[in-house]
Amino acid sequence: MNLFNQNNTYNYELEKLCRIFLPFEKIIFTEQPTESDVYAHTRLTKSDSRTQLYSFLKFYTQTAEFVDFVENDAEDYYKECERVLAIQLFKCFVAVTGYVSPWGILTGVRPAKLYSALCKKGGKNYARSFFKEKFLVSDKKIELCEKTYEREGEITSQSEKDSFSLYVSIPFCPTRCSYCSFVSHSVEMAKKLIPEYLEKLIDEIVITAQIARTNNLKLRSVYIGGGTPTTLSAEQLERLMKVISENFDIEGKEYTVEAGRPDTITEEKLRVIKENGATRISINPQTMNDEVLNVIGRKHTSDDTVNAFLLARKLGFDNINMDLIAGLPSDTFESFCGTVERVTALKPDSVTVHSLALKRASNLNSENIPRFESGVTASKMVDFAYDFLSQHGITPYYMYRQSKTVGNNENVGYATAFKESFYNVYIMDETHTILACGASAVTKLRQPGGSYIERIFNYKYPYEYINNFNEILSRKDRITAFYDEYRI
Ligand code: SF4
Structure with missing residues (x-):
């Protein structure tokens, strides 16, 4: 798509607007009208008292255009012109595609x-x-x-100035899902690194606990995520979790282990997770349609999910989350509804409904990339999930949006009463500091009593994490320096 923004500097915002409708299209800014199959032109013309705003869109054989005016002395004139141009482009897209994005021109994450x-x-x-x-x-x-x-407000109000949560990253999976942009391509190669990775991770956790104590930080929640943490063996999981419980005061705290893929869950691992303090697990079917599971490269069936869930219940887990994805390749509205119904029948404590986000690094090629029809279907799917889960007492408690989702939809955490994941709310709301350990983990330092946020990045891939471990540890010095600087 070519985008020509004349007499205005709204490239960033208007590109994001176009991405609502064309999430995977390359958008090229031009310095003059340069027609292509999809071409947009916005123009701002200021006269003495008011400014004319004009937008034009050519979408293959169709066109649409709008003209509006903003008074030159309007409140917040610059932002208002930006908003009106975004609305014009939005209406142009709606006119030529027929798709009305439910979030309108809002493109923000929260x-x-x-x-x-x-x-x-x-x-x-x-x-x-x-x-x-x-x-x-x-x-x-x-x-x-x-x-x-x-x-969310009820949950964030329980956080205090010296609160923090701990995140531990296990960036390994048994195989790679086709839509994943997170784990490295060579899953098998990466798995060979697990023993060495675990040694370093344990060192980082011990040092992070010392730093938390030095700064008098109080633990609120723990989250072991991935990847798929249950890719670790039962022995490895036990070692990891013992290090956490020995170094942090986990007593009475929310403690989640993302068990993730049902094909990695065994009775032995679940026992280890339970005995070592976890209060919440996630078992993630994504879909209960076996054909769709096959298409997305997950080597388990919906029955495996049911069995893993029932086993976890039998072992006493009373807070189980299940993740679903709306908009998966080859999934249909009817099949998605079936997934939601089957999952709800299991009576999970919470369900998280994600909208498929397609990232460049995923294995889905351009032929699989959904266009408007899939966007419309994905929107119907998330609406169905909202209605159906709410009717069954599983109601929304946190939400965020990502770029490049099919249908420009949102991710929503639903939970029954008192079974919300506090960690999910804290991380999304940036309520308090998150101390993060492991490859791809990002420590987020939140100013006590203020809103300033600072991030410390660990290296992304396990081999980078292992090879640059000393550098990662030295970056952690910043945590104490931050609290020295910002403590009230
Ligand atoms: S389970 Fe998650 S992290 Fe692992 S390959 Fe699939 S999408 Fe990626």
């Missing part, structure tokens, strides 16, 4: 946070009409924002 800020500024009605009229957000998504922001 709509509930923005909604909450508007509520604080002018109350609920103000926030509601702002979302509806200024951003063209649908009523259903506004309702979702309201529900999540209220429930």
Whole structure:
């Protein structure tokens, strides 16, 4: 797609707007009108008292255009012009594709946070009409924002100035899912690194605990995620979890292990997880349609998921989450509904519904890349999940959005009462510091009593993590320096 923004500097925002409709298209900025199959032109023309805003879109054989005016003395003139051009382009896309994105022109990651800020500024009605009229957000998504922001608020209010959560990364999986951009291509090669990786990880955890003690930080929650942590053997898991319980005060704290793929779950591993302090696990079917599982490269069946879930219940896990994905290749609306119904029948404590995000590094090639039809279907899927789960007492409590999702939808955590994942809320809301260990982990330092955030990145891949371990440890010095600087 060619995009010509004339007399304005809104490239960043208008590109994001186009990505709502064309998430996988290369967008080229041009310095003059340069026609292509998909071509947009925006123009800002300022006269004495007002500014004319113009947008034009050519989409293969169809075209659409809009003209509006903004007074030159309008409040927040620069932002207002940007918003109006975004609305114009949005309407152009709707006119030629017929697809009305439910989030309107909102492209941010945390709509509930923005909604909450508007509520604080002018109350609920103000926030509601702002979302509806200024951003063209649908009523259903506004309702979702309201529900999540209220429930998130109850959780974040329990965090204190010296709170932190611990994240531990196990970036290994038995095989690679076709839509994954996270783990390295050579899963088999990577697995050979597990023993060495674990040694380094344990060292990092011990040092991180010392740093937490030095800074008088109080643990709130623990999350072992991945990848698939249950790729580790039962012995490896036990060693890892013992190091965590010996070095951190996990007593009475939320402690999640993302068991993840059912093909890695065994009774022995579940026992280890339970006996070593985990209070919550996640068993992630993604879909209960075996054909779709095959298409996305997951080597387990829906029955494996059911068996893993029932086994976990038998062993006493009373807080089990299940992850689903809307918009998977080859999945249909009917099949997705079947997935939601079958998962709900198991009575999980929480369900997280992700919208498929297609990243460049995934194995899905351009032929698999969904276009509008799949976007419309994915939107119907997430709406169905919202309605069905809510009817069954599994209601939304946190939400975030990612770029390049099929249908420009959101990811929503649903939970029954008192079974929310606090960690998920803390990380998304950036409520408090997250001390993170392992490859691809990112420590986020939050200023106590303030809003400044600083990040410390670990190396992404296990081999990089192992080879640069001393560098990773030296970066951790910044944690104490940060608290010295910002402690109240
Ligand atoms: S389980 Fe998750 S991290 Fe592992 S390959 Fe699949 S999508 Fe990637």
